[in-house]
Amino acid sequence: MRTFEIEPQTVVHDLHPGYLSTTWAKEWADERGLKTIAVQHHHAHVAGCMAEQGLTGAVIGLALDGTGMDRRTHLGGEVLIARLDGFERWAHLEYVPMPGGDAAVKEPWRMALGALHAADFDVESEQIVKLLGAQAGEVRVLRRMGERGINSPMTSSLGRLFDAVAAVVLNRRIVDYEAQAAIELEGIAVDEKDRLSRGVTFRSCTQQRKAQKV
Secondary structure, three states: OOOOOOOOOEEEEEOOOOOHHHHHHHHHHHHHOOEEEEEOHHHHHHHHHHHHHOOOOOEEEEEEEEEEEEOOEEEEEEEEEEEOOEEEEEEEOOOEEOOOOOHHHHOHHHHHHHHHHHOOOOOOOHHHHHHHOOOHHHHHHHHHHHHHOOOOOEEOOHHHHHHHHHHHHOOOOOOOOOOHHHHHHHHOOOOOHHHOOOOOOOOOHHHHHHHHHO
16 A cells, blocks of 8 residues: 555455454454455456456366365365356366364375265275374264264365375375365375386475486
8 A cells, every 4th residue: 555555446255264364454444444255266266367368258167176176165276167257167186075164274194084975985994094194983983973964064176185195195195285185295296107017115296306317
């Protein structure tokens, strides 16, 4: 406001009520008697790309992200038919539960449990419990929560899917920051698909680039 010498007439914030930015925007607008507009997270991503490219008509937008709320559902793996002033969801990844809600973001093993259960695996089997690095009791409780819809919102998020895969592949139970598990999963990715079947030791992308330079 100081830099551009403007006085906002409307305050726009994310649709997700749990974001600190949403809380701040509402309070700031309320103090000044200003109108607020809530914008769905992934529509904002696509609309931002449209504005950057100077597009004004309808586009097909891929929104592949961690969390973006729409009513009570957590989105993040969407194909949107988008315009600057609105959008339609044309397709999305299948929904899986987030056992414990936002706690599943900090504990990727919960996302793995939700995804495996949605895929009809017996998550209480000894093999799966060991794979998740969990206790049988906590797995039982979270399974029941998911089945009963208790603090287990559904999500189509690609980011949460990456978390689930990282929990299984890397045995990553807890993270220190959002997307840590997915970033670590990316770090062991390899270009040649057949190397996975040949038992080649994983190296990070950084290590591979250094080796190539040498």
